[in-house]
Structures are given as structure tokens and as C-alpha cells.
Amino acid sequence: MNARADLLALDADTLAALANRGLVKRAARELDSGAGAAVSLDATGEVTAAFPDGSRAALPAGVPLEAGTCSCPAPGVCRHLVGLVLAYQAQAQPQSASESSSESDSAPGAKATVPPPEPELPWSPAEFDDAALLAAFGRPALAAARRAWERGVRVTVQRMDAAHPAPSVELPSCTVRFPVPRSLNFALSGATAARHGELVTLAVWAFRAADEDGTPSGSARTAGGPKQADAGTAAATADRAQPAPATATAAATATAAVAALTEELLRTGTARTSPVLLAQLSRVEAELTAASAHWPAAAAAELRVQLAAYADRDTRHDPDRVAELLVELRARLRAADRALALGTGESAVTQLRRTRLVALGCRVSAGRGGAERCTELYLAQPDAGIALVLRKQWAVPEGRPGTGAELAGRRLLGHSVRALAGSNLVSESVSRSAGRAVTVERGRIASTSVTPLGDAWASLPAPLLLHDAAARLRALGGRPPRPVRPRIEAENAHVLAVAEVGPLGYDPARQRLEAVLRDAAGTEVRLSAEHDVLCPGRIDALAAALESGTVTHVSGLLRPEAGRPVLDPLAVRTAAGLVHPDLAAETDPHPFTALPPAAADPLAAALTAARTALAELARTGLDAALPHQLAPAAAALRRTGLRTAAALLDALAADPSPDRWTDAALHLLTALDLHREEARP
Secondary structure, eight states, rough: TTOOOOHHHHOHHHHHSSSSSHHHHHHHHHHHHOOOOOOOOOSOOOOOEOOOOOOOOEEEEESOGGEEEEEEOSSSSOHHHHHHHHHHHHHHHHHHHHHHHHHHHTTOOOOOOOOOOOOOOOOOOOGHHHHHHHHHHHHHHEEEHHHHHHHHHEEEOOEEEEEEEEEEEEEEEEEEEESSOOOOOTTBBBEEEEHHHHHHHHHHHHHHHHHTTTTTOOEEEEEEEEGGGGOOOGGGGOOOOOOHHHHHHHHHHHHHHHHHHHHHHHOOOGGGOOOOHHHHHHHHHHHHHHOOHHHHHHHHHHHHHHHHHHHOTTTTHHHHHHHHHHHHHHHHHHHHHHHHHHTTTTTEEEEEEEEEEEEEEEEEEEGGGGGGEEEEEEETTTTTTTTEEEEEEEEEEHHHHHHHHHHHTTTETTEEEHHTEEEEEEEEEEEEEEOOOOEEEEOGGGEEEEEEEGGGGOOTTTTTEEHHHHHHHHHHOOOOOGGGGGGOOOTTEEEEEEEEEEEEEETTTTTTTEEEEHHHHHHHOEEEOBBTTBTTTHHHHHHHHHHTOOEEEEEEEEEEETTEEEEEEEEEETEEEEEEOOOOOOEEEHHHHHHHOOOOOHHHHHHHHHHHHHHHHHHGGGGOOOTTTTHHHHHHHHHTTTTHHHHHHHHHHHSSOOOHHHHHHHHHHHHHHHHHOOOOO
16 A cells, blocks of 8 residues: 555645645544545556545546546545545555564564654655656646746745755745655645646756756745756747747837936936826836836836825825835846846736635735825735735725724725734635735635634744744845845745743834844844824734733744844734734823933944935936035045945036946945844944
């Protein structure tokens, strides 16, 4: 019975991903109650199962679970196919136990026990050759993979080790896992059947390239591209229709339009943006999207919103943010790694198969024009080990405050926002964008089920669940600078396992609540939450939860600050249940201990002043720049020893061109980010 090692390697979580957790639980109950199947294995490796209800199922060797057959009318993977696997595993265990017992009969007092399985030796999916991929997925899947590979694909390869029993590859559209050693049939991607073969093929090629280059586990890199086009399958070569050159041409045309448009904005000033220029920006955004340049397209869309907000005198306009977006758009055109900077290797939308998502909490913010509110539901996808965002805009009736407490009762996917923010969501109609934003198809909400969260946080995989926040920040230390980094939603959303909660303090000047949390590794994590008029109950609800003495987990957005991990909280889990600070109603003010004033930081002050000066220059226009406009900022940089930054401002003052402005702004923004992350008090 041990001939089917692939079936013995399937655990409950893998079976749930291949079918669904309800079917696995039902099949396990039937087996435990004695209503399981009688299974047999023939010489070809085919397993057949006869069930008490008269159903018969069969699973030949070398095929995935969904390729098995069953006499019952249920479509796809039914409970009988799941029951076949469980019954086969149960029947194989007594045989192993009897073999172990016969070998130990000579030992007096020996007991017959099932020996623990031997640890699987490390292996790599790179072992699969192109012939195996072709046999498993067919020529169309490999041709699609080849086209994506030629464009370049952003991948993160995680090899098998003690902390990661299943090798995996994080692709832009999903995470591919190989839970069954040396088997393509049970590879998991979370994508629909139409794209599964393509994505698994890309994952195998990514392992092949990483093993050849010696890329360490957990390091993000761009694989493929024209220079590595021969790393794919020769079988797909004949199917090429030259889409990659067409895509490259479209991307080149769109990026040239971006360069021209941002240059015009910088010369004339964003304050003079006309409706005609906004229309041009909208067209450039569409061209970037059509060319699969997802990251500059998203930046262009945000810039368009900011410029429209300035024209409408909307309080959401932020001149510093406008400057950052202009820097980002121009920096992405300069990047050496084009696939990384433009996102051309990403899929615009990926339809996911039946997917389980675990809610991490909710964030409430202002929407368009101040007359709308936005809720962001953060969701973990355990199978992929990543976090996603489900975003919804809400209209607020005139005269209503539109606070988080009011939005908590609004209906989304047939449930209240509060219920969704603390639930498990299982759906067959979920798709995710290149930036990991989630949408649920209209008309298919019935295929989405929502259940209470329970203890789902405690079983989340790393890095979603953190036991050592400092280790997570170290793993992120090699990321590219923010202006050219992929625009990933919820990139820093995690759940922190809390071992201890320290005293709370409140900074009245910045209206900020702070506390020190300690994780299981002993790392101190500073929790920091700011008051928001849209969430008047946030601070008091958070304080009450932290002082309950029963906090086990806190979800939030993790960032480095002054060399330490800082968590912006989304939800808190206590013995009484889940607390959502943004959705809490306003209560009587909580008494707090005042925090001491923050120490002065002359470096941050000088860099911030210089950034503000550049933002003002972008607002008024380089053509109207005054000779000594940047002199005070340059002098402050020199006083703090930042001579290179000061020299860049001097060069810009002498030659107020868009390229000089980009040089100075890119240097200052990167320096400010690094200083904020690494500088210690």
C-alpha cells in the first residue's frame, strides 16, 4: 500500500486547498465513524474505493485529484475522492505499524506503534524538466508561460527547509506551492484551471533560474526577460506570436508619454494644471495600463486624483504627495530593472479558484470630495502567505458624519462591514489585481460564504503571523527604494503574536496613542495609533482592549522607524473577542499618561524642509523659479553635513530643469526614508 507516496503526503490543509475544508471534515467524520471506503491498489498504481452508499471512486497514478472519477453525481472533487485519499492513508498506517512490530518482536516488551514518517530530504521543483511540464499541462499553458517569461517576471523563491516544509514561489498574481514532493499533480496555485498550468510552469522555471544563479531563499528578483528567454520550454517556442516585442513597444510609447507629461507639469507647475492636461494624464494612464505597466499606471491615477483635488480645493490634496508621485513616475523610467519598476511582468487581474480569506481588520478613511468614505478590509490568503485588500467607497448623506461606527453596519457581500472585518471568507468568485486589491464578481455573491473568525489568526503561516517582528524587518531590508518598488497593497499587513503589553502613553500634540508590545522572541514593538475625526472611538477602544490584560494578537501595518518595528493597529484579539478600533463608537475620554515630547531630529528636519521646498517648486513651476528660492534649504542641509544633497539643490538652482529636479528629489526622498527607518533616538 505504500506505492502511492504522493497520496500519503497529502495533509488536511492540502486536501482542503484541492477541494474545500467542509468536504475534508465530512470525509474524515465518515471514516472515523466506520463509514469509510474499502480501498485497493492495483499493479498500475490506481487506487479504487468502494463506499457504503454504493459510490465507487478511482484515482489513477500520475493524475491530479480532480482527474479522478466517481459514480456520484457531484461535479469536480467530491467527498468520495477526498474519502478515497483518507481511507488509503488510514489503511497504509496499520500496514506500516505491523511491519514495525514484526521487526521488533525479538525485543522483550516491545510495543507495536506506527513509526513517525522519515523527514523528507530537501528537493527542488527545478528537478522537473520541460517534458514533464508539457505532459502535465499541455502546449498552450507552456506557450503562455513562455510569453510571460520573456517579459520578465518578479519572483520570490522559497526553498524547502525546516521552517518551510513545502517549496514555493511568490509570483505577481499568486503563490505556487509544491506540498507533495516531486509531484506536479498536487501543486497549488490558487488560480483558476485556465491559468494553473501557466503559473506552475513559471514557478518551476523560477526555481531553475534561482538554483543556477544561487539566489538565496526569500530574495525577490526579476526572472526571465530577453536574456533568459532560453530558460523556458522549447516546446513553447513554436507557439510564439511575438507578443513580447509588441508589449515592449507599447510600454516604450507609454513611458515616453509619461516623461513628456511630467516634464510639462514640472516646467509649468501643478498649480496651473488645466482640464486639457488632466485629460492627457488620463490618456497616459490608459496607455500604461494597456501596456501592462501597472505601477506607473497606478501612480498616474493617483497623481490625477491629487491634481483634480487641487483644482476642486479638496482637503485631500497634499503637495508633498504630488512631488513624491512626480518623482516616482520619473524614477521608474530610469530604473535598470524595467520589469520591477514598471510591473510589466504582472497580470492585471487573476481569477482565483475557491479561496479562503481570513479578515485582519478594517481601516476607514475619507473618500472622494469629502462626501464619501472608504473602508479597506485587510484579508490574509493563508494558502499564498500574503495579505490582500477589499476596498469599498460609500456615499455619505448630507448632514451625516459618516464615522467608522456608522459604516460598521453598512452591508457588503450580504453582511455588515463589522462582521466581514472579523470573519473567514470562502469564495469562488474572487479576483485580485496586480497590486493585490480584491474584487468579488457581481451576481456571484451567493458563491461566497462568511463564518466567524474563530482562532484562524493563530494558524496563519509566516510571514502573515509574526513571532519575531525584528526578523521580519531584517528580511525586508534589501528592498529597492520606495519610488521604484512594486505598488503592493497590504504589503506590510501582519498579525503579531503578543507575549506582553506594556504601559500606554498619549502624545497630545500629535494626538497619538502609543504602547510597547513584546512578541514571543522578546522584540519590543511600538504600537502607534493616531486620532482620526472619522474614527472618534479609535483611541479609547484601542486603549480599553490593550488594558484588558487578555491580548493575544494584534493585527496591523508594520513599518521600521528609528531602527525599531512600529505597528499601526487594525484589530486586537482579546479573550472577549475581536476589537476593531476604526469601527468603534465614541465613548467617554480615557485618561492617559502624557508622553514626553519627542527629541529634536535636525537631520529629519533639514531633509523635510528640502523636500517641501522641492514640492513648492513643482507647484509653482520650474520656469518661474527664483535664483535663491532653494538657498535656505541647501544651507540647512550643509549645516547637518548633508553636502551631496545640498550640492544637488545648488545644481537645480543653477539649472532649473526637470532632470535636475528629479535628481534632487529622488536623492532627498530616499535619504529621508532611510533616515526614518534606521535612525535611532
